Amino acid sequence: MVETISKLMFPRMTALITTCDKDGKPNVASFSFLMPISFEPKYLAFSVAPERYTFKNLNEVREFVVNIPDERMLKEVWICGTRSGRNVDKFTLAGLEVERSLKVRPPRIRGCPVQLECTVELMERFGDHYLVIGRVVEEHVNKVDFKPVLHYSGKIFYRIGEKISAEPL
Numbered sequence: 159m160v161e162t163i164s165k166l167m168f169p170r171m172t173a174l175i176t177t178c179d180k181d182g183k184p185n186v187a188s189f190s191f192l193m194p195i196s197f198e199p200k201y202l203a204f205s206v207a208p209e210r211y212t213f214k215n216l217n218e219v220r221e222f223v224v225n226i227p228d229e230r231m232l233k234e235v236w237i238c239g240t241r242s243g244r245n246v247d248k249f250t251l252a253g254l255e256v257e258r259s260l261k262v263r264p265p266r267i268r269g270c271p272v273q274l275e276c277t278v279e280l281m282e283r284f285g286d287h288y289l290v291i292g293r294v295v296e297e298h299v300n301k302v303d304f305k306p307v308l309h310y311s312g313k314i315f316y317r318i319g320e321k322i323s324a325e326p327l
């Protein structure tokens with residue numbers, strides 16, 4: 159049986175990624191095709207389908223912010239991952255408050271424990287998505303030990319479990 163890749167590679171960290179258009183109008187959407195790439199300097203990647211409003215924004219302003227929500231923000235994650243900024247202001251709809259970023263134009267989302275301001279270094283199509291590689295140019299970390307939202311597929315998510323160590327104690 160052929161399964162979708164999201165059901166084969168899980169759970170995945172979920173982020174609320176903010177972008178903006180050339181006039182500075184911001185948008186936010188949920189992304190779980192997301193990975194770190196480099197320690198120093200920090201680079202990361204995510205994958206965006208070309209139908210997303212986020213993709214249109216990234217072609218206008220090559221900057222974004224990766225806002226990592228806590229599991230208490232699952233409802234907001236769902237709203238931002240099921241509605242498009244083309245038709246609706248998701249900040250208002252999901253009740254998300256924003257703050258100005260320091261180095262990029264898209265805003266950061268208040269309350270997300272990790273906020274990574276990024277510039278686009280590469281955007282290239284692979285299959286039905288574009289891989290976006292970003293360089294982290296500024297970071298805001300309010301809490302290191304938080305509970306991320308872990309995505310499986312569709313509306314199914316996981317919550318982080320028990321911490322385990324590779325070394326027997």
Ligand SMILES: Cc1cc2nc3c(=O)[nH]c(=O)nc-3n(C[C@H](O)[C@H](O)[C@H](O)COP(=O)(O)O)c2cc1C
Nearest residue numbers: 187188189190191206207210211212239241242243
């Ligand atoms: C938890 C979750 C994770 C998602 N991950 C991705 C992803 O990695 N890449 C992608 O293109 N869309 C992903 N989506 C779908 C987009 O978030 C969704 O299409 C959204 O409406 C796009 O908003 P926009 O049109 O404002 O950019 C995800 C949706 C959810 C709920």
